[in-house]
Amino acid sequence: MSLSSEKSTITAMERRVGFGVLLGLAAIAFGIYTVQFRFNPAVTARQTLPEAAVAQSEFSLADLAPNGVAPFSPPERFDPDTLSDKINGKAELYFSAGFVALTARRFALADDPSLWFEIFVYDMGTARNAFSVFSMQRRGDLEAGGPTVFSYATPNGLFLAHGRYYLELVGAKASDKLMAAAGNMATAFVARVGGDTAEITEMAVFPEKGLVGDSRSLVAADAFGIDGFDQVFTAQYLNDGGGFSAYVARRDSDEAARVMAATIRDFYLEYGGTPLDGPDGLSVIDILDTIEVIFHQGRYVIGVHEAPDKDTALALAGQIRQRLQEADDDGN
Amino acid sequence: MTGINRREFIQRSVKAGLVSASALGAGWWLHDTAPPALEPSARALAGLPDFSRPYDGRPAMAIAKGTDRETLVMRAIGALGGMARFVRPGDRVVVKVNAAFASAPAICATSHPELVTAVVKACFNAGAADVVVTDNPINDPASCFRLTGIGPAAEAAGGRVALPTADQFAGVTLAGARLIRDWPVLVGPLGDADCLIGLAALKDHHRSGASMTIKxxxxxxxxxxxxxxxxIHTIITELAALVRPTLVILDAVTAMMHNGPTGGSVSDLARTNTLIAGVDPVAVDAAGAEILGRELSGLPHLRQAADAGLGTLDYRTLNPVNVP
Structure with missing residues (x-):
């Protein structure tokens, strides 16, 4: 029997049954494929006391220790699978910002071992990510200062972003002597790595007038409660005693920026905002007696959040737009 | 089927048989006869012993204000009826501290050594035969107990530090639980214990909102x-059901207000000058949440635990004793 003649013998019922069987098999295959990823952690992850990984960084932190400072513990290195073994519940903050690896080690003053500090070197993959975790954890009552543009000191700690790295140097006590040693080590690290993070365009477009010092930060995800609005640089402003903020976020394309700006506009309208007249291309919304301005320029989404009045919001938005133009950076 | 002769039928049957045999053979060949190795627990334990004491009419909770931890804990426990209410002569006591991180006491990410010393001493003064201080830290256990000062503090007061070793864990299943099912739990130190005391520090927590006695x-x-x-909220709720302690103590003399649970800077801390002791962990944590400035809506595990009948969310209804 030839193939063509064989086909002609297949009845409609047989064809339906055949497709039914194939669909059933496909459903079973899909089910197996899906279920195989649902491991029971009680069975697959019962390592009760995992050993700390050995440091594998490209350079040894011990080599950066200044005179009079000696290693106090073995080096440790953690990756995304093991970061929780070091910092537990705070690990998710780093995961959301693109964490790559952590290298940590304790050092003590040779003449007083009770004075020790631990250095945490978080490799965040990019300077943006490093600045994100730096800004999200920035403490109040901080003292500016340190070896990089983005650094600050507390009585027992030094915190800084440098290139793709976020560093914490945490002292066991609030000691000037100890923190001086930690500062020297941070400086040595910066010298070894080179470069800095100040070249991020979004950081440079916030006008200085009215800007609250050290208020620039990077929100890694869901800024202002808007799903998908990630990697958003924000800055706080003061105007006649009232506070408001501005934000700038770069998207992958002009179209993505346009869609994001529309999403933000719709978000505020959905929550009761009233659209106001504004310049072409700018959405101006009155919501709860504050003003939102949203627009996009090239790959950038730009906005002013909770401004006290329309004029103030539009003035700041215009300044940011002008700065972006001056920077000759449309994100492409 | 029509139009098929005997020869074709045999040919098709042979082909179908070969395909089936190939599939079975491949399955047999790929079959893993060595399943993942399990911990040597033949059978999961059904929960943990209940260390709580029957209600006897005495205060369920005390809130002490001040700055000296040793003084505060003695006053708070005194207001509850004294440590003798919880520890009987000859009892074996387990003190579950927070030694999670190998950080210095000044960071306040772990139980304060002064408080550990005071509680261990109080247990012995009440007639305890043995006081074991334990935890399964995040970091290397030996470093954690040493650098936090908890280990030396416990031993200085006559207590024993029990570091977690693999043989101290056993699979535990909590009835009705979704997460704690044949999960390894540090049961070794609890095996022959008569009392369980939880000693927690009041902290912010990035995931759960707050870390207190149940966490x-x-x-x-x-x-x-x-x-x-x-x-995180489900596991904390299940822990509230799994662990029924004799007494819990929440150290809020210095609270970690931000960047928890690890902290790292003394600027994350605030002097809140409070210590809470009680027999109802939900109530104690509800009071702690107020100190930390957290709304209960942001701590759903507390409401879930209360709804499950594991404690009292409105701690004021317990008429806590305020100790000046």
Missing amino acids: NWYGLLGGRRNVFHQD
């Missing part, structure tokens, strides 16, 4: 427990 039981879990961070 402190997280340190009894073994395995890759970080998987529970994805469902």
Whole structure:
């Protein structure tokens, strides 16, 4: 029997049954494929006391220790699978910002071992990510200062972003002597790595007038409660005693920026905002007696959040737009 | 089927047989006869012993104000009826501290050594035969107990530090639980204990909103427990059901207000000058949440625990004793 003649013998019922069987098999295959990823952690992850990984960084932190400072513990290195073994519940903050690896080690003053500090070197993959975790954890009552543009000191700690790295140097006590040693080590690290993070365009477009010092930060995800609005640089402003903020976020394309700006506009309208007249291309919304301005320029989404009045919001938005133009950076 | 002769039928049957045999053979060849190795626990334990004491009419909770931890804890426990209410002569006591991180006491990420000393001493003064101080830290256990000062403090007061070793864990299943099912739990120190005292520090927590006395039981879990961070409120609620302590103590003399649970800077801390002791962990944590400035809506595990009948969310209804 030839193939063509064989086909002609297949009845409609047989064809339906055949497709039914194939669909059933496909459903079973899909089910197996899906279920195989649902491991029971009680069975697959019962390592009760995992050993700390050995440091594998490209350079040894011990080599950066200044005179009079000696290693106090073995080096440790953690990756995304093991970061929780070091910092537990705070690990998710780093995961959301693109964490790559952590290298940590304790050092003590040779003449007083009770004075020790631990250095945490978080490799965040990019300077943006490093600045994100730096800004999200920035403490109040901080003292500016340190070896990089983005650094600050507390009585027992030094915190800084440098290139793709976020560093914490945490002292066991609030000691000037100890923190001086930690500062020297941070400086040595910066010298070894080179470069800095100040070249991020979004950081440079916030006008200085009215800007609250050290208020620039990077929100890694869901800024202002808007799903998908990630990697958003924000800055706080003061105007006649009232506070408001501005934000700038770069998207992958002009179209993505346009869609994001529309999403933000719709978000505020959905929550009761009233659209106001504004310049072409700018959405101006009155919501709860504050003003939102949203627009996009090239790959950038730009906005002013909770401004006290329309004029103030539009003035700041215009300044940011002008700065972006001056920077000759449309994100492409 | 029509139009098929005997020869074709045999040919097709042979082909179908070969395909089936190939599939079966491949399955047999790929079959893994060596399943993943399990911990040597033949059978999961059904929960943990209940260390709580029957209600006897005495105060359920005391809130002490001040700055000296030793003084505060003695006053608070005194207001509850004294340590003799909880520890009987000859009892074996387990003190579950928070030694999660190998950080200095000044960071306040762990139980304060002064408080450990005071509680261990109080247990012995009440007639305890043995006081074991334990935890399953995040970091290397020996370093954690040493650098936090908890180990030396416990031993200085006559207590014993029980570091978690693999043989101290056993699979535990909590009836009706979704997460604690044949999960390794640090049961070794609890095996012959008569009393269980939880000693927690009041802290912000990036995932759960706050770390207090119930969250402190997280340190009894073994395995890759970080998987529970994805469902943090459920696991804390289940811990509230799993662990029924004799007494819990929440150290809020200095609270970690931000950047918890690890902190790292003394600027994350605030002097809140309070210590809370009680027999109802939900109530104690509800009071702690106020000090930390957290709304209960942001701590759903407390409401879930209360709804499950594991404690009292409105702690004021317990008429806590305020100790000046």
